[in-house]
Amino acid sequence: MKILVAVKQVASLDEDFEIRADKKDVEEDFLLYDLNEWDDFSLEEAMKIKESSDSEVEVLVVSVGPDRVDESLRKCLAKGADRAIRVWDDAIEGSDSIVISRILAAVAKKEMPDMVFAGVQSSDQAYSSTGISTAAYLNWPHAAVVADLQYKPGSSSAVIRRELEGGMLQEVEINCPAVLTIQLGINKPRYASLRGIKQAAAKPIEEMSLADIGLSAADVGAGSSMSRVRRMYIPAKGRAQMIEGTIAEQAAKLVQIINEFKGA
């Protein structure tokens, strides 16, 4: 039994930053990298299945990205993942989320997992499409925004609860193998133990090239993507204004604005 967990190293920003010269992204020096928050939950869900199973379960984490991504993969290994694969080739630069899914699906075809978990979305790009597109490339069933999972390794189906609008949950039985995108709060992610961190430092991260997974440079990159970033910019200030005055005055103005919007 094998669970493939697709993870992403995401970028966050400080208050002041510069846009890159080509205007397509933020200057690298201003980006702080960490593992995508949703992926912590995906990995934990896989670990829970592994730890509660009588049979052997392998948890494999996979990411697409340059060398710096190793740090996030090591974090996953430190938390108990058995193996980590990083796929990279300079030709991948500029790929949209659909192409990233093509790469993840190619890894899945090679590794033949019984389940694929991904986060509902990434905190930096928020396309919410990688997991679902991976399912499409694999021609597997999929379920999005999974808030609860009941699955026994080896079962031909799983029962999941999907989070809907208005606090509703939808209970779904899904055939396996399947791709699930995991929602925040489904579990309580663990911290990596110091021992785990030390062991992870010694574990190899398997680097895969495009050729290793049966793809070529022509299959990836901006040219093969269905969407391309044209520019990234800070929009002109809108109608927002600072409410000034004493604290009581600010509160009164705020109440007035709320009442105006409510039509009161």
Added chain:
Amino acid sequence: MRVKKTAYTLVDKAISSGDVYSAAAVYGISDGRRRKLLENMVFSKRKELLRLASWEHTPTEVLQLLSDSEDAFVTLRLCKNPKTPSETLTELYVKSFKDISKGVNLTTPIAKHQHAVTNLLAIITHVNEDLETLKAISQNPSANGQLLMELLSYPPQDEKYKVFDKNIASNPSASAEALKVIYDRGDAYARAAVIAHANCPALLLSDAESDSNVLVQRKVARKCVKLEVLANFVENKDTAVRCGVASNERSPQSLIKKLMVDSSFEVRRRLAKRYNLSLVDIDALMNDEDSWVRLWIARNKTTPLRVLKVLSYDECLEVRRAVASNPRCPVVLLEALAKDNNAWVRSAVAYQEKSPMRILVELAKESDIDVLSGVANNRHTPQSILQELVQSSESDIRRGVILNRNARRATLMPLLEDPYYLHRLMLVNNPMLNATDKLQLCEDPDFNVRFAAYSWFAGLEKSTKTWV
């Protein structure tokens, strides 16, 4: 491993680690060639330079060093970093004139900075016409009374300067003179802020007693000492005005008695917080229909034991919890509340400093996280139980042991390997652990822990001065 208490050893260790945060931590105890090496580490990567410039823990010596950077974004972050020292801000302001072509506005963040000295703020005020910068100064507590008075000389009839009055009325450095100017020409909001100000002169308070505006009356009600004024306020239609009287420490007993039957629970809640309630008043409030009124009575440190006992049976669990948390709660009540059917109430017993060991031993048999966290925190919990709680899978419980002032070295030692970085960070300053114990934290995988550990050792060196 034996700890060598020399700064050079510590600095060399930081240098060989290659970690910029460790380097920043020991920079203040370095000198000569080693200092140069640390500077090279700090300046080696722009990414780290930017992070150190905005990080709230970066030592002041390092922030001073970073001010040498020619990077406009590093400089801007330094101007916004709340820890940047006064001298550095002054230097950055001077430098901003030389680097004006870089187009980054440093003046406004410096004008907002609470470490900007009054003289610097005065210079900025005199050479600057930018409204946002002047507004920042009017809100900055580092601006003295004289400077704030200068800002009040801007034409108040001009709409854009009106906000100066409001900002200064809320600025703790505003002088009585400035407050009088604002009060005399201000609207109700400004007058109310002036009356609420700690420096408000008695004369203005006296003037305001006849103010018909409810915003002003609310503030007067909290500070006024005149019986006739307060008596009028007790009849006021505005709940917040009556709340003001209920909160006013000098309100006489006769008025408090009237407010006891006030129709607003907000007024009665304010009364329940008073420390000079009569026994008759307490008896009345302990039976109030509003559970928050009863809760404040249960929390009140002047509430007699007889009342606490009654409230320990209250239907509202928050009231029972408040009884258990009350510093005057007797052990006999704690014994009873330790058997409460609600874990949230029992957790308050577990946290209560007066809970004796026998209660804690019983509570330690539970599985509820809140209860066990309280047991872990409590200084009366036996070490043997703390040693068990250290093994808990719940981080809140393990943190309780770290926060326990009586947790001994042997109890704390396993927590140096705690998976949660914050726990390891908290142990850096724990007096029960010695330098040898803490040495491993200098090599922690988390940069926050490494920085804290190196800073602790650097502080040790500074205090013993063995490195000079």
